[in-house]
Amino acid sequence: MTETSSSGRKLHLGILSAAGIAKKNVRGILKNTNGIEVVAVAARSLDKAKAFIKETGIEGKAKAYGSYDELLDDANIHAVYIPLPAGLRPQWVKKAAAKGKHVLGEKPVALTNKETEELISACREAGVQYMDGTMWLHNPRAHYMKEIISNKKLFGEPKSVTTCFYMAADEDFKKNDVRAKKDLDGLGCLGDIGWYCLTVTLFAFNYDAPSQVQAHIGAKFNDEGVPMHCGATLTWADGRQAMFDCGFDQNFTQLANVGGSESFIQWTDFCIPTKEDSCEFSVVGPGGLSDLDTRINQDNEVKKVYLDRPQETRMWEDFAECIYAIQDGKKPDDHWPSISELTSKCVLAVAESIENGCKVVEFKA
Amino acid sequence: MTETSSSGRKLHLGILSAAGIAKKNVRGILKNTNGIEVVAVAARSLDKAKAFIKETGIEGKAKAYGSYDELLDDANIHAVYIPLPAGLRPQWVKKAAAKGKHVLGEKPVALTNKETEELISACREAGVQYMDGTMWLHNPRAHYMKEIISNKKLFGEPKSVTTCFYMAADEDFKKNDVRAKKDLDGLGCLGDIGWYCLTVTLFAFNYDAPSQVQAHIGAKFNDEGVPMHCGATLTWADGRQAMFDCGFDQNFTQLANVGGSESFIQWTDFCIPTKEDSCEFSVVGPGGLSDLDTRINQDNEVKKVYLDRPQETRMWEDFAECIYAIQDGKKPDDHWPSISELTSKCVLAVAESIENGCKVVEFKA
Structure with missing residues (x-):
């Protein structure tokens, strides 16, 4: 495998919702070489979160939450993946940014231009990385x-x-x-x-x-x-x-x-x-x-x-790279929110x- | 080669204009197994027609004409190929039909709906086969x-x-x-x-x-x-x-x-x-x-x-099939003018x- 540059660092990731696409992403994350670990999953019920954790093979690694807010309050989490539907996602992206979490949000970004602008501005203003889930x-x-x-x-x-x-x-x-x-x-x-x-x-x-x-x-x-x-x-x-x-x-x-x-x-x-x-x-x-x-x-x-690994793994590694760079004092990479907004x-x-x-x-x- | 059904019959073809596309078609016709022979070429000048005949290797087989009308008056010719530009073609298709010649005309059919309808009607009324030059x-x-x-x-x-x-x-x-x-x-x-x-x-x-x-x-x-x-x-x-x-x-x-x-x-x-x-x-x-x-x-x-032979050869063989069927008492195959008109x-x-x-x-x- 091509080496990535985590240099032993870890990215603690939380997932908001137990959507099908999140299962594919957990599979992809498990193949990463850049220190990314899924440490928490939140669903609309604790049972759903637990079932997701079991199904995706991350028992003992990831904590289950019965609400999204609880996960966002977990100080151990650096970044969140938000695969919620576009009609629900903007509010959670903004909440996550306000809590200082980096965000990888599924596409489409939002259902209106206003929401698109607001959620991307919220990430920029909070200094967190935003990236959408376009794997290819x-x-x-x-x-x-x-x-x-x-x-x-x-x-x-x-x-x-x-x-x-x-x-x-x-x-x-x-x-x-x-x-x-x-x-x-x-x-x-x-x-x-x-x-x-x-x-x-x-x-x-x-x-x-x-x-x-x-x-x-x-x-x-x-x-x-x-x-x-x-x-x-x-x-x-x-x-x-x-x-x-x-x-x-x-x-x-x-x-x-x-x-x-x-x-x-x-x-x-x-x-x-x-x-x-x-x-x-x-x-x-x-x-x-x-x-x-x-x-x-x-x-x-x-x-x-x-x-040597799936494109979704590469996406998560690129996302982690941005976050490690921010931890090293750089600004979030504005390429990703810019292209999300344009798309x-x-x-x-x-x-x-x-x-x-x-x-x-x-x-x- | 696949046999076609000319049964020893000959289709005598005349070409109106020495356009580049006509050279490709002569090459294709020379490979036909259905009795098609280019017997005449007309251009805006006799010299042009002669040069085309020489270049395409049909010297001794094809007669040169210095005008399109002369070719259409040649009673030895069963069918004509008209690769003239769409702005000029309709009048010659109509003239050819009036002289009882079957017509393969290049595309597009014409520059207006009126001309399209007129030239296809002219062929239908004269009982001659019309087909456009869509080889594929x-x-x-x-x-x-x-x-x-x-x-x-x-x-x-x-x-x-x-x-x-x-x-x-x-x-x-x-x-x-x-x-x-x-x-x-x-x-x-x-x-x-x-x-x-x-x-x-x-x-x-x-x-x-x-x-x-x-x-x-x-x-x-x-x-x-x-x-x-x-x-x-x-x-x-x-x-x-x-x-x-x-x-x-x-x-x-x-x-x-x-x-x-x-x-x-x-x-x-x-x-x-x-x-x-x-x-x-x-x-x-x-x-x-x-x-x-x-x-x-x-x-x-x-x-x-x-x-076993180029698609343009197949087109000419299909055209000849229609004409032999007409010679056997069938009507022109209306599929071809119908699709030309629709296109x-x-x-x-x-x-x-x-x-x-x-x-x-x-x-x-």
Whole structure:
């Protein structure tokens, strides 16, 4: 395994809620090489917290709490993971920040721009690290991609991003999942899998803010009016543009194409890699049609990245790095809250356009 | 080679114009097994026609004409190929039909709905076969795809199509190519590579007409106002939808994803295959996330199709089949003009939406 720099230090982490995604994260944290330990879990009841601790194999290591407030009052805890739904999360992020806890909060950040700004400001003002739960950005593959996209000679000017993310949800999901509930994760597919489409887009475009956002016609909703399928086009002042489509209504699909003037990269498992021990992406170089346009004359290199631990482990290690740096006197790394805020505002601009009959929304960063 | 059914019959073909695309087609025709012979070429000058005949290796087989009318008057000719630009083509298609010649006309069909309807009606009324030059539809790969998409048990309900087609054009192209000239192929990238995005979409959706069309924000134009980059979303009354993006402003890319409720198919060389002797597409079956969402649990089968002759050869053989059937007393195969007309109207609906600030266009079939 690649060594990280905890230098024997420990990060004591508490988890607020026993959500399914938290189980995946505990599994990831258990593989970390950066001193991160889950020391407490809080749920809406003590029994739920205890059951979660047992199920995730951290008995004897983690303390169970029957309320979130109790966990936040535990002075032994440096940082918290908050996977609560977006409708409930902002208040707990703000409370955690007020108690001096660093926060890794699930996505989407919040259901409104006001809440997004408030919770990120609360973390900044408290001097705590904020990071959202977008795991794929911490996968080494993303670093290789960034190198290629940033290489002007190889990639040329970035031009467009196309992404699709679908999953087949059953009727129970469309009625009862938190992503189907207006007051919980009320942005539905947009806040869940659409979020990832937008993270790919913003990553590829160096986190520059778009200038305009327009939802595509044809958005679909469940009975509560929560988006079950939607898409949008975003434009940038310099001519770059992106389109995405997402939905809970078709077979599981992840597709991303980042196009430049000289090359493009393409991959089909952008959010959750097909495998944990390696992942791939294609880099297709300049060129195109052969003589008489009878075939394609273009280098297509499949780049394979070998992984010694899952991308979620990498996320937690990066989060711990930020916190150790703060303990060493540095400021929180503002990259992470900045990109959370930008992504959240893009998601919410799409939601605004959908609500207003696909009107063009002028984006305010 | 697979045998076709010419049974010793000959199709005498004349070509109107010495365009580059005609050279590719002559090469394809020379490989046909269905009795097709290029017997005449007409250009704006006799010298141009002679030079084309020499360059394409059909000296001694094909007669040169210095005007299109002369070729149409040649009673030895059964059918004509008309690769003239869309601004000029309709009048020649109508003239050819009036002379009883079957017509394979390049795409896009025409620059207006009126011209589209008129030229297709002219062919229907004259009882001649009309077909457009969309080669990939004749590639055996398309037939395998159709079988999969039509297999309800395997593919489920068709849901969405995403396509991108880009090519990097230089400044000279953007000023001087026929696809940059308002009065020639004045639909620019939309009529050229956007056409192909829409053929994939309509093919996947069984040539059902969309209900609404909306262009995406961010379309770009050259100095003449011809589209150099654009995209759109189309919706169908039953909830299916499609998005595409195309442009002459980035590295050569062809990407298609056809998604169903149970499977999806994906391929990256939809219009012009990477190779002539084989081509591929991926079929990804039901499923998605494994336990704890840590990896993808889904069959991904790459289907390889071996080709004994290029897809353009197949197109010409299919065209000849239609004509031999007519000679045997059958009616022209209305599938081909029908899909040309539908595709043309979709292209023109996108153009209308672009011209009107991305307004939603109610599609009229």
